[in-house]
Amino acid sequence: MEFMGKSLPIIGVVCDVIQFGLNQFHGAGEKYINAIAHGANAIPILLPSFGTGTDIVDLETVYDCDSIVDIVDGIFLTGSPTNIEPKHYGGPTHAAEVLEDRQRDNLSLKLIKKCEEKKIPILAVCRGFQEVNVALGGSLYQEVHNKSEFFDHRENKNQKREEQYDTAHIVKLKKGSKLESIFGRENFHVNSLHSQGIDTLSPSLSVEARSEDGLIEAFSSANANWWVVGVQWHPEWKFSENQVSVRLFSEFGKQIRKSMLLKGSS
Numbered sequence: 001m002e003f004m005g006k007s008l009p010i011i012g013v014v015c016d017v018i019q020f021g022l023n024q025f026h027g028a029g030e031k032y033i034n035a036i037a038h039g040a041n042a043i044p045i046l047l048p049s050f051g052t053g054t055d056i057v058d059l060e061t062v063y064d065c066d067s068i069v070d071i072v073d074g075i076f077l078t079g080s081p082t083n084i085e086p087k088h089y090g091g092p093t094h095a096a097e098v099l100e101d102r103q104r105d106n107l108s109l110k111l112i113k114k115c116e117e118k119k120i121p122i123l124a125v126c127r128g129f130q131e132v133n134v135a136l137g138g139s140l141y142q143e144v145h146n147k148s149e150f151f152d153h154r155e156n157k158n159q160k161r162e163e164q165y166d167t168a169h170i171v172k173l174k175k176g177s178k179l180e181s182i183f184g185r186e187n188f189h190v191n192s193l194h195s196q197g198i199d200t201l202s203p204s205l206s207v208e209a210r211s212e213d214g215l216i217e218a219f220s221s222a223n224a225n226w227w228v229v230g231v232q233w234h235p236e237w238k239f240s241e242n243q244v245s246v247r248l249f250s251e252f253g254k255q256i257r258k259s260m261l262l263k264g265s266s
Helices: 030-039 065-071 102-118 127-135 178-183 243-265
Strands: 010-014 016-020 023-027 043-047 074-077 122-125 169-173 187-190 205-211 216-221 228-231
Touching: 010 030, 010 065, 010 102, 016 102, 030 043, 030 243, 065 102, 074 102, 074 127, 074 243, 102 127, 122 127, 122 243, 127 216, 127 228, 169 178, 169 216, 178 205, 178 216, 178 243, 205 228, 228 243
Parallel strands: 010 043, 010 074, 074 122, 122 228
Antiparallel strands: 016 023, 169 187, 169 205, 205 216, 216 228
16 A cells, blocks of 8 residues: 555654663664554654764764655654753753763754754654653753642652553643544543653643643644644553554554645645
């Protein structure tokens, strides 16, 4: 089956830089790849992160964001154990134990801006959700659990993986929001595995959902001509067993195909 001359749409997945033993690897979690391939019915391709690393010379000397948006039909921004360097949103330096990934920051923040320019659809999860907000001028809370108005959104790292990704709290969708029309409901339970969250929302984004304590849990692009959805939870986790997740990834694939048709007719 072909679509616009391709067997399937191509979705770029931004890689984390992962230290394994003495070496660094660029990669993305298998659960994300699975959700994109089956949920959005697309081909996921992994995008090595820009920036100088232990073994790599700055990849921007080889390719740039223009090169990426020329070959992909959509971008998926995954979650990660790392957090965005605070310099990108004017925040204080992270505590020593907080993991960062400067190479991923260097690619993702620039790529989001290029996608805005080219109107490439984006689905963003957890760290990716925060990246979109920062790239478009928003800011973050670094330790949500230390803010008295919010509850602790972190996972219990002593639990088994299945338990960490179990439902943790309810999110309530904004009435008349895009996600309400996609999901066909006003609220539902989600998992919660994050220590940081949105403080100031970018003016380019609109709130789609909040958790019970008021923290922003989902947003969309305020520009009707650019499809972007970001969620703070992890819909990729066993996505096929959750109707909300199934509808989210299916809609992402649908919007990518719609974008391809519009570009093909222009």
